[in-house]
Amino acid sequence: MANDSNRFQAIISHAKEYGFVFPSSEIYDGLQAVYDYGQWGSELKKNIKDYWWDSMTRMYENIVGIDAAIFMHPTTWKASGHIDNFNDPMIDNKDSKKRYRVDHLIETWAEDKAFSFKTKKVYPEHLKDVQGFMDERIDIPNPTEGNQPSDDAQKAKSVLEEMDKLLAKDDFVGLKKLIEENDIRCPISETCNWTDIRQFNLMFSTEFGSTVSSEDEDNKVYLRPETAQGIFVNFLNVQKTGRMKIPFGIAQIGKAFRNEIVARQFIFRMREFEQMEMQFFIPPGTQKKWYEFWKEERMKWHLGLGIPKENYRFHNHVKLAHYADAACDIEFNFPIGFKEVEGIHSRTDFDLKNHQEYSKKKMQYFDNDIDPATGKPYGNYIPYVIETSIGLDRMFLLVMSHAYEEQDLSTAEKQDSRVVLKLPNKLAPVKLAVLPLVKKDGLPEIARKIMDDCKSSFRCFYEEKDTIGKRYRRMDAIGTPFCVTVDQQTKEDNTVTIRYRDTMQQDRIPLSQIKEIVSKVIL
């Protein structure tokens, strides 16, 4: 474990030292949980994007891409459930250091009260289920003979009603008073020693001029917490203009923003991050089949990079998000342990249905295909959705983690070591380094010709400084798979030495084959 932690630190240092990832605004002491990608990091990131984008939009003929705006109409987030589910006031117990959602704290307390009500056997016959009673907030019936609700149950009900009122007004002072007056204690510490109530907003918001709404307070717009909604609101646009037939998918790569309560662990959990999402629209009732299909397809994509299977695993969600009827993560064995890199969710028709409700626009698809069971067209329905959502930054970290290797190359005579990034060839920021063995005797000129020949096909890097060994090692450190070295012999027979990053082996090849050899492995 300690070793893994060191390894993680080493990767972070390496990422900074070699221009992959810098802390944001570092000269001002940084900005917590925000990072910038440097000269090689941006290349690597772009290559990961391309690998994903091309595999989605080219390899599947029924998937198209979009690029939706980060700003969306505020109602989007009401429909998606983000406002109701992620804008909760929180309170901390000073003794146990536990943090609670205020509504959960009070509801749990109220449930306990109701339970005592039940155990006192004055539970009304028609209220079979206490949980249901609490959820529905059903009015307690007028007391009838032998069926007296307890004072506790009455109390629970009135506190909940009061809570709803206060929540609606965002009256945090009142809520805290309510907690204290009813002696609602922390289940862990059993004390009533609470901090003030604070609002934790998952979503970032910003001002949007004054034209969004005539309502005074409604010029607030959010920075999207997920890219998916940009796809959902464009579902009909794409379906109609692209003449898409279900099943089909819409892919998108873009930034999303979340206010994490604790945001650490390098680029694993950032406030501003990038998602690669694909929403796949399907007929209702077929979600199990497609969910399994996409689980398999996505794993294939990962394994296509040549990263061994044992580094991956599926983690099935037991507790599901408000929009899902099945969900799993693809987890990778990072140096900090197995962590989620991608989620595959069966989102049902939750999103489209809600957008239909809030927007009053039909989100239906007319399916002309014949249902073999009835011999008639399937007709109108709101499609179900399978989502695949991968964190680009996490994928970046995954690739770096897997590629990073410290090697001891010591021999009996000499101590030696190197740090090499064994990046998949197609993701490497630089594909080919062109190195004149010495910077005289016309060698640089030949090397420049190789550069001119290759640089339009893939990214090349020219360097004539320092000893050849040093230059090789520098290329290892940024994961360049090939180096070619021009020497005196090149002038005689037009061959160069090609040196492979992973094996450090060298071959003599004709100058004319360089482009072909490199091109072949980076596609």
Place this chain on the structure above:
RNA sequence: GCGGAAGUAGCUCACCUGGUAGAGCGACAGCUUCCCAAGCUGUAGGUAGCGGGUUCGAGUCCCGUCUUCCGCUCCA
């Protein structure tokens, strides 16, 4: 949020009991090198996270603050 540790050149660190900063690597320039880092010469680069205090004098002591790391907690 809590506890612990740390913040000195690009990086890793040194300056022990206070007297106005050093090394290695790296970078740059040149030399040497015909194939895997640490051969030679030269140059540049720090007012010691930031603010305040004690002192004749502080990187070195005290306080505050910010940031990072480790552990716990929390969130998902």
